[in-house]
Amino acid sequence: MVDFIQIVFILVSLFVLFAMYMTWTVPKTMQAAYWLIMFLVGIAVLFLLANSEIIFAFQISIYGGGISVLLLFAALLAQHDDYTFVGDSLSGKIIAIIPQLIAYALVAFNLILLPVLALTSDEYAGNITTSVLGDSGLTVDQAFKNTADFSAQLWSTYAPIIPFLAMLLLTALLGSVKLVIREWELEELSDLMRDRYKGTDREVIA
Amino acid sequence: MIPPEWYLALSGFLFAGGLFGVLTQKNAMRILISVEIMLNSANLAFVAFNGMFGLTNFDGWIFSLMVIGVAAAEAAIGLAIFLSVYRNFGEITVSNIFGLREEKEANL
Numbered sequence: 001m002v003d004f005i006q007i008v009f010i011l012v013s014l015f016v017l018f019a020m021y022m023t024w025t026v027p028k029t030m031q032a033a034y035w036l037i038m039f040l041v042g043i044a045v046l047f048l049l050a051n052s053e054i055i056f057a058f059q060i061s062i063y064g065g066g067i068s069v070l071l072l073f074a075a076l077l078a079q080h081d082d083y084t085f086v087g088d089s090l091s092g093k094i095i096a097i098i099p100q101l102i103a104y105a106l107v108a109f110n111l112i113l114l115p116v117l118a119l120t121s122d123e124y125a126g127n128i129t130t131s132v133l134g135d136s137g138l139t140v141d142q143a144f145k146n147t148a149d150f151s152a153q154l155w156s157t158y159a160p161i162i163p164f165l166a167m168l169l170l171t172a173l174l175g176s177v178k179l180v181i182r183e184w185e186l187e188e189l190s191d192l193m194r195d196r197y198k199g200t201d202r203e204v205i206a
Numbered sequence: 207m208i209p210p211e212w213y214l215a216l217s218g219f220l221f222a223g224g225l226f227g228v229l230t231q232k233n234a235m236r237i238l239i240s241v242e243i244m245l246n247s248a249n250l251a252f253v254a255f256n257g258m259f260g261l262t263n264f265d266g267w268i269f270s271l272m273v274i275g276v277a278a279a280e281a282a283i284g285l286a287i288f289l290s291v292y293r294n295f296g297e298i299t300v301s302n303i304f305g306l307r308e309e310k311e312a313n314l
Contacts, residue, residue, distance in 0.1 A: 146264075184293060
């Protein structure tokens with residue numbers, strides 16, 4: 001018997017799969033970025049359903065906030081939209097979509113088969129009774145306790161991860177700023193861009 | 207209660223979708239979006255494995271946090287590279303961009 005929380009999971013999963021499909025097929029990159037935001041929010045809800053409240057918070061703040069804004073600005077600054085996913089004509093669409101669907105089905109089947117076979121085997125069958133995925137009986141107090149335990153483990157066993165992540169993010173920040181503020185001389189540019197700026201009196205492109 | 211297999215099956219579908227996007231898309235932005243989809247599917251699997259045996263150990267959550275941090279760094283540096291490429295080539299269609307080196311060095 002399918003309970004309420006399982007129905008919610010199925011609906012959110014369908015939404016997430018639909019959002020993923022839309023990121024491939026919408027004609028404009030900007031729209032693909034919007035659908036990615038929808039996808040990320042859907043994944044965040046799935047984290048919440050798995051009783052992972054702190055990961056839900058990370059997902060919304062870092063992915064839904066930071067990375068999405070980066071993607072939207074990049075789409076605005078480097079817009080390039082001459083795009084068709086499966087060809088223009090109907091026959092072109094059919095010819096293009098069949099091998100792509102077969103390729104997707106093969107990859108998905110292989111990725112899903114092994115873990116599902118393993119989890120449904122006799123070896124694991126008796127061990128997954130403690131699963132908390134979709135357990136609607138857990139209280140808010142329990143959620144705070146889980147977050148506290150998570151933090152304790154993060155700052156003890158996995159403490160070296162924190163400076164590693166901090167250094168990685170700092171390096172990425174400085175590197176991306178250095179890349180973006182670099183000034184290009186006209187002869188460094190491609191023929192297309194050199195022609196575009198030739199009529200102007202600019203010697204460097206920033 | 208949601209069976210763990212459901213989470214893993216969804217994670218497999220999403221990872222395959224992200225891989226499919228990386229292999230089929232031509233616009234660099236869309237390739238990055240597909241990579242984000244793959245990273246999210248991995249996060250989903252981490253969270254599912256973590257919750258499968260109760261919430262006494264949080265290794266899966268910690269790895270999810272690490273993946274989110276790495277994804278943020280990857281998005282920042284990737285988008286900066288795309289902007290740089292766009293400024294140089296006027297487009298970010300990966301099939302039309304054949305080199306990042308300067309002409310003079312490439313001819314040596």
